[in-house]
Amino acid sequence: MNKIELDKQTRDNSREIADANPARLGTRLKLARQTRGLTLKALSEAANCSESLLSKIENGKASPSLPMLHRLVQVLETNIGWMFEESDGDEGIVFRAGTRPLIALDPLRRGEGISLERIIPYSQGHLLQCNIHHIEKDGASAGPIQHAGEEVGYVLAGEIELIVGERQFQLSAGDSFVFNSDLPHHYRNTGTERASIFWVNTPPTF
Template sequence: MNKIDLKRHAGDQPDPLEQANPMRLGTRLRLARQTRGLTLKALATAADCSESLLSKIENGKASPSLPMLHRLVEVLGTNIGWMFEETDSEEGIVFRAGTRPLISLDPLRRGEGISLERVIPYSPGHLLQCNIHHIEAGGESAGPIQHQGEEVGYVLAGAVELMVGERTFKLSVGDTFVFKSELPHWYRNTGTERASIFWVNTPATF
């Protein structure tokens, strides 16, 4: 259950290729590590994670947290988008309601209750990263995280608490935010119902 869970909205049949994505993530991570001549131990040390966990991730048996992914790609000189890179839909412009896949990281750890609905696919040529963050009641993002770029968000549903640097903001439906990604940031659902945030990052990192 601690693998990356890729699924479509209820009522849609899962795509077998999407179900294979956890293994693809591990394969790409191993490829990037070997291309740079790093041993498993060397990468684990540089990214501040355990060698055993990294081995499980490379074999598709475990999923990394978002902060860990950021550390790994920084050491490897790549970006998180490349780890999840996929081909655009046939049209490559319009992505219909009910067809956008959801991705959940760390279902058994601190990111519990968080799923990302992809608005822009992880594929070459996109300057923006855009997801709808769905946060179940009591859910919170793993963090804080920091990276290059800028963040913009719009609260679609629910009540959330956004922490940026040393400041905390209570947000509700219709509230928006913008901040530099270099500032430590994370969030949590403070309500009793599911919250959703339309979230854009630039440049694309995930």
């Protein structure tokens, strides 16, 4: 099998694993809401989102944007990592190529064109969150967002514009960055090809 075929198989396998994520997210969200004793209406009002959309998310029929997820977990006093956590037992140490899930937080918003390849599982047992952000041509992150923690990134491929607070940075393969997560931040692909960023943040948020 050549590299192109292997890359395609890896992406296909990752997408198959990701298919169950909306249902998993919906189940976790509903559990967190019920644990807090909140109705759909109460949570939607507190998180400034549509009650009907929230119902669809809980039933696995829709996926929220990243800013919406941040609002929901703030109200529910949990974290986004827990929403996607897959490991409830002993943690693994090695995660092989071709087995890492590829997550699209909002697959209904095709214009965003972003997927997250998990380097390590979402788990409360980890102090770090680590993903590879894949941004398709003309893709951009939802936001800006801000939260507690610190962000570190390394551009693996492509060209991106990183916006942190009031500052804008043009980055290409080999460039790296670090900033406090409480600064509003987002990014977009400014090149002609898919861009990829190796991204680490602490504490885990998404």
